[in-house]
Amino acid sequence: MELDERKKKILESIIRDYVATAEPVGSRAIARKEEIHLSAATIRNEMSDLEQMGYLEQPHTSAGRIPSQMGLRYFVDCMMTQETLTEQEMTSLRNSLLQQINNWNDVVQEVVQFLSRMTNYVSFIILPALRFEQIRNIQLVPLQEGLALLVIVTDMGVVLHQKIPVASSITPEELQAIAQTFSRVLRGRGLNSLHRSQLEILKEQMLKEKRLLDSLLETIDHLMNNSREEKIMINGLMNIINEPEFKNLEQLRSILSLLEEQENLKRLVPDSMGSEVGIRIGKENKETDSQQFSLVFSGLRFSEQIGKIGLVGPIRMEYWKAAGTLDSVRAVLEDILDEMNR
Amino acid sequence: MELDERKKKILESIIRDYVATAEPVGSRAIARKEEIHLSAATIRNEMSDLEQMGYLEQPHTSAGRIPSQMGLRYFVDCMMTQETLTEQEMTSLRNSLLQQINNWNDVVQEVVQFLSRMTNYVSFIILPALRFEQIRNIQLVPLQEGLALLVIVTDMGVVLHQKIPVASSITPEELQAIAQTFSRVLRGRGLNSLHRSQLEILKEQMLKEKRLLDSLLETIDHLMNNSREEKIMINGLMNIINEPEFKNLEQLRSILSLLEEQENLKRLVPDSMGSEVGIRIGKENKETDSQQFSLVFSGLRFSEQIGKIGLVGPIRMEYWKAAGTLDSVRAVLEDILDEMNR
DNA sequence: TGTTAGCACTCAATAATCAAGAGTGCTAAC
DNA sequence: GTTAGCACTCTTGATTATTGAGTGCTAACA
Numbered sequence: 047m048e049l050d051e052r053k054k055k056i057l058e059s060i061i062r063d064y065v066a067t068a069e070p071v072g073s074r075a076i077a078r079k080e081e082i083h084l085s086a087a088t089i090r091n092e093m094s095d096l097e098q099m100g101y102l103e104q105p106h107t108s109a110g111r112i113p114s115q116m117g118l119r120y121f122v123d124c125m126m127t128q129e130t131l132t133e134q135e136m137t138s139l140r141n142s143l144l145q146q147i148n149n150w151n152d153v154v155q156e157v158v159q160f161l162s163r164m165t166n167y168v169s170f171i172i173l174p175a176l177r178f179e180q181i182r183n184i185q186l187v188p189l190q191e192g193l194a195l196l197v198i199v200t201d202m203g204v205v206l207h208q209k210i211p212v213a214s215s216i217t218p219e220e221l222q223a224i225a226q227t228f229s230r231v232l233r234g235r236g237l238n239s240l241h242r243s244q245l246e247i248l249k250e251q252m253l254k255e256k257r258l259l260d261s262l263l264e265t266i267d268h269l270m271n272n273s274r275e276e277k278i279m280i281n282g283l284m285n286i287i288n289e290p291e292f293k294n295l296e297q298l299r300s301i302l303s304l305l306e307e308q309e310n311l312k313r314l315v316p317d318s319m320g321s322e323v324g325i326r327i328g329k330e331n332k333e334t335d336s337q338q339f340s341l342v343f344s345g346l347r348f349s350e351q352i353g354k355i356g357l358v359g360p361i362r363m364e365y366w367k368a369a370g371t372l373d374s375v376r377a378v379l380e381d382i383l384d385e386m387n388r
Numbered sequence: 389m390e391l392d393e394r395k396k397k398i399l400e401s402i403i404r405d406y407v408a409t410a411e412p413v414g415s416r417a418i419a420r421k422e423e424i425h426l427s428a429a430t431i432r433n434e435m436s437d438l439e440q441m442g443y444l445e446q447p448h449t450s451a452g453r454i455p456s457q458m459g460l461r462y463f464v465d466c467m468m469t470q471e472t473l474t475e476q477e478m479t480s481l482r483n484s485l486l487q488q489i490n491n492w493n494d495v496v497q498e499v500v501q502f503l504s505r506m507t508n509y510v511s512f513i514i515l516p517a518l519r520f521e522q523i524r525n526i527q528l529v530p531l532q533e534g535l536a537l538l539v540i541v542t543d544m545g546v547v548l549h550q551k552i553p554v555a556s557s558i559t560p561e562e563l564q565a566i567a568q569t570f571s572r573v574l575r576g577r578g579l580n581s582l583h584r585s586q587l588e589i590l591k592e593q594m595l596k597e598k599r600l601l602d603s604l605l606e607t608i609d610h611l612m613n614n615s616r617e618e619k620i621m622i623n624g625l626m627n628i629i630n631e632p633e634f635k636n637l638e639q640l641r642s643i644l645s646l647l648e649e650q651e652n653l654k655r656l657v658p659d660s661m662g663s664e665v666g667i668r669i670g671k672e673n674k675e676t677d678s679q680q681f682s683l684v685f686s687g688l689r690f691s692e693q694i695g696k697i698g699l700v701g702p703i704r705m706e707y708w709k710a711a712g713t714l715d716s717v718r719a720v721l722e723d724i725l726d727e728m729n730r
Numbered sequence: 731t732g733t734t735a736g737c738a739c740t741c742a743a744t745a746a747t748c749a750a751g752a753g754t755g756c757t758a759a760c
Numbered sequence: 761g762t763t764a765g766c767a768c769t770c771t772t773g774a775t776t777a778t779t780g781a782g783t784g785c786t787a788a789c790a
Contacts, residue, residue: 070782072781072782072783073782073783074781074782084733084734085733085734085735086734086735086782087733087734087735087736087784088732088733088734090782090783090784091732091733091784093783094783094784104782104783105742106740106741106742107739107740107741107742107782107783107784108739108740108741108742108780108781108782108783109741109742109781109782109783110781110782110783148550148551148610182529182530182531183527183529185525185527185539185541187524187525187541188524189524189543189545193545195541195545195547197527197539197541197547199527199529199537199539199549201531203531203535203537203551205537205539205547205549207541207547208490209490209545209728268490283625283648284641284644284645284648287637287640287641287644288641293637295629295635295637298629299626299629299630302626302629303626306625306626386551412753414752414753414754415753415754416752416753426762426763427762427763427764428753428763429755429762429763429764429765430761430762430763432753432754432755433755433761433762435754436754436755446753446754447771448769448770448771449753449754449755449768449769449770450751450752450753450754450768450769450770450771451752451753451754451770451771452752452753452754731790732789732790733788733789733790734787734788734789734790735786735787735788735789736785736786736787736788737784737785737786738783738784738785738786739782739783739784739785740781740782740783740784741780741781741782741783742779742780742781743778743779743780743781744777744778744779744780745776745777745778745779746775746776746777746778747774747775747776747777748773748774748775748776749772749773749774749775750771750772750773750774751770751771751772751773752769752770752771752772753768753769753770753771754767754768754769754770755766755767755768755769756765756766756767756768757764757765757766757767758763758764758765759762759763759764759765760761760762760763760764
């Protein structure tokens with residue numbers, strides 16, 4: 047269903063006005079705008095048409111019109127151009143991220159902060175479980191009488207560690223020897239591919255410390271399997287308090303507790319998407335709880351991994367700004383993460 | 389200023405009633421209670437006295453009374469007994485913490501969750517920067533062409549790591565040798581205590597890799613100095629939405645944004661306290677922003693370190709429960725943390 | 731045929747008024 | 761010292777006007 051130019055212009059005006067004020071917008075408000083030189087009466091006719099077609103709706107008879115979700119969808123699909131960040135803003139962000147390029151956590155933290163600060167919406171990022179199938183190095187560092195630290199470095203450069211008890215009779219040199227044997231046997235593979243013959247080698251090396259073998263194998267296995275959690279960060283939750291649509295405490299609580307729980311967020315965002323920005327407007331979200339807000343999201347690809355990054359805001363959202371900002375930030379972040387994983 | 393038994397009883401009744409309902413409580417409501425067998429009129433007289441003395445106040449002429457902050461303070465100081473957790477609850481918590489004793493983060497996370505779930509207030513924990521003055525072991529693990537991972541284990545068993553670039557000509561064996569030399573020279577000390585003569589040893593070892601020396605020293609220094617951040621966790625922020633005193637959006641926003649910022653929290657909690665639970669009621673907090681709520685807190689001592697743990701709630705707080713629960717949880721957590729740090 | 735001014739009508743939001751109810755303080759009796 | 765009784769106060773909630781923004785329709789105009 048195509049709209050003629052004039053209707054488009056009016057629809058856009060209404061949307062921009064409504065997004066800015068959160069109030070139904072009347073014909074006179076539109077007539078006052080410079081870019082439109084029509085009388086209020088004419089606009090009323092057009093608005094009536096647009097309502098008929100489903101792009102606008104009226105909260106009640108004597109109020110102005112607000113864009114329907116279908117109207118917003120039309121706008122987003124057919125009329126909107128994203129407002130990306132300026133070159134300047136992007137390099138500024140990039141520089142500020144480069145400052146803490148050695149700390150993965152800080153980079154991501156800063157990105158979500160940046161996103162929610164720029165847009166005043168709730169920002170989130172979901173990073174995939176880091177993949178590390180293979181062991182690169184194993185160390186056993188004596189800490190004190192009867193206690194050592196097991197340190198594993200994986201092929202992705204991830205460091206796992208855990209304290210484990212050892213017999214107090216064991217010497218640092220023995221520990222080192224054991225770790226070296228483990229390293230040698232396990233390098234380039236995971237525990238699963240450990241063969242009986244290799245186990246024999248380990249056993250032999252550890253004649254004196256039978257119990258330590260079990261404990262080590264168990265700990266290594268545990269670390270390799272349980273450390274690959276997804277990482278989720280949310281920022282700017284408080285931003286939604288300012289949105290007038292959530293002045294209703296009941297709603298506010300429902301949405302805050304929805305977003306507070308990271309599991310919910312994971313369910314909210316569709317997966318399997320490319321780098322284009324996706325938009326879910328209100329009812330387009332699957333679960334009823336999430337149908338009171340909109341979601342702007344994008345895939346995040348870096349060194350063969352896929353994460354998600356996005357924004358949550360009211361249905362009356364500045365989609366052009368949200369989508370543009372998100373896309374710019376995604377690009378910068380992907381670069382940086384690639385850089386970090388070399 | 390001592391109160392006679394009857395006044396105390398009435399004051400307590402009013403406080404408990406007010407804390408439960410958030411409504412001013414009238415003389416008849418008190419008269420109805422079983423434990424008090426006095427007529428409403430008598431109670432009115434007593435209440436009038438208590439108001440005169442400053443323990444109660446009246447929102448307006450024909451409303452009931454509410455306890456003043458001075459009244460709450462008196463109650464907390466002179467009348468209240470803490471409601472600690474039951475033995476059962478404590479062992480249940482302890483067991484659940486022991487399950488994840490290998491992950492420091494998870495333990496703390498679970499504790500704040502437990503606290504806010506039990507009390508319905510906002511819980512927080514501030515852990516001190518981990519002290520690690522001394523290096524115990526240094527590793528250089530080759531990751532790929534031109535890139536290695538530097539891993540440092542400190543005396544507290546903390547593991548620091550960072551990727552660093554190396555010449556692609558360098559062999560794994562050389563890397564290991566370099567790391568061993570570093571380990572040997574630096575073991576048991578920090579970078580600060582590195583002497584010129586020791587630097588010479590390192591230089592010699594690294595004839596082939598002059599640039600690596602600088603890069604390594606710099607990275608080690610950086611890691612040792614910048615990794616000792618305080619750790620703050622907050623949980624149950626959403627709990628305060630339910631408190632009727634914060635139904636006013638303006639206040640809600642002010643308090644949420646105060647607590648959202650971890651720096652603010654750090655400033656809020658007084659330091660240098662022992663293990664007894666401290667209580668700050670409303671205006672007793674220093675900064676005006678924080679005078680609209682109460683704070684229940686305690687020091688957290690484990691293996692020679694000092695952290696803080698506490699709860700934030702409305703002035704109309706169940707201090708007896710908050711203080712008791714906090715104290716029990718603190719005790720359990722201290723045990724566990726001691727255990728973890730052996 | 732498309733545009734616009736004019737006007738009656740609608741309906742939410744705000745203000746104003748009123749009644750009900752909870753609570754107090756005071757007085758007089760027990 | 762305690763209590764019943766009563767007049768008085770003040771919030772709360774409901775009800776009713778009032779206001780004003782906005783529409784839809786009609787008729788006139790270009």
